[in-house]
Amino acid sequence: MTQPNPFMHIAVTEALRGMRRNHGGPFGAVIVRANSVIARAHNEVLKTQDPTAHAEILAIRKAAKKLGRFDLSDCEIYSSCEPCPMCFAAILWAKIPRLYYGCTHADAAKIGFDDATIYQVIRGETSSTRLTSARIDEQLCRRTFEEWLLKQDRKLY
C-alpha cells in the first residue's frame, strides 16, 4: 500500500478508537484548514445515545465552535466512509468545498448500516419502510415565512 494521506490516517485512527471503545460504529472524520487539523471525531451514537452523533456531524460542530463561525468554506473534510445523507447535507450547509472519503455507503450497507437505504429513500428509489409523513396546517406554517420576509434585520445563511 502506498503511504496514506496523513489526514485520512487520522480519520481511520479515530474510527478504530471509537469502535474499540464501543462509542459507536467504525467511522471517523477530520476537518483540516490550512493544512492543519482543526477537529477530529468518531461516531458516538452508542456512547451518547444521540442518533445524530455521527463522526462528520461531531467534527463539523467542533470545527465551527473552534472557529466561531458556521461557515467552514476554507476547510476540507476527510471521512473514513462516504458520509450518510445527514452528514453529506451537513457538509453542504457548512459550505465545506472538499470531501475525501474511503469506504462507500455500499460498503457501510454490507456491514449493517442504513446509509444506502436512506440515500435510496431520499432519491425516491424506494419508499421508507419506517417513516410516513403528512402535510398539515400549511397556512399557519406559512405565516412564519411571511414574517421572515418582512423582517428588516434578517440574516441569510
Added chain:
Amino acid sequence: MTQPNPFMHIAVTEALRGMRRNHGGPFGAVIVRANSVIARAHNEVLKTQDPTAHAEILAIRKAAKKLGRFDLSDCEIYSSCEPCPMCFAAILWAKIPRLYYGCTHADAAKIGFDDATIYQVIRGETSSTRLTSARIDEQLCRRTFEEWLLKQDRKLY
C-alpha cells in the same frame, strides 16, 4: 382557518420565537411521545454558529437525551417546514415513524434557504456547485470495517 394541530402550533411558536430573537431562520420542531411534548426547539444556526443546529436536529438531540436512548421509534415529529435532507436522514436514524410538516422545501427555497438544492444534489438532479469529492485510501479505510465485522461485542444500531 380550522383549529390547528396543537403540536404544530407549538412548532410554529418555536419558529417565530427563534426568528424574532435572531437565533436563526423561521423553523421550529416538536417531538411528541404518548401525546405529550418531550422536546421542542428552533433553528439556532446564527445563535450558536453551528451549521447543524437545525430545529429538528436539536429536538431529536433533546428527546434522545431526555429518554436516554437514540431510538425514538415511539415518537412523532412536527416540523413547521419539511425537513432538509440532513434533518430527514436524522429522523430516519432516530427511527421516528411519523412526520408532520407545514411548509415545503420549495417554500423554503423561495425565502432563500438551500434545502431544495441539497435535495437535488443528493438525487443527482444537479451537481453541487460548492462541493467536490474524491475517494482515497480505500484499502486503509476498509480495515476499519474488517475489524468491525470481527468484533465480538459489536452492537448494531
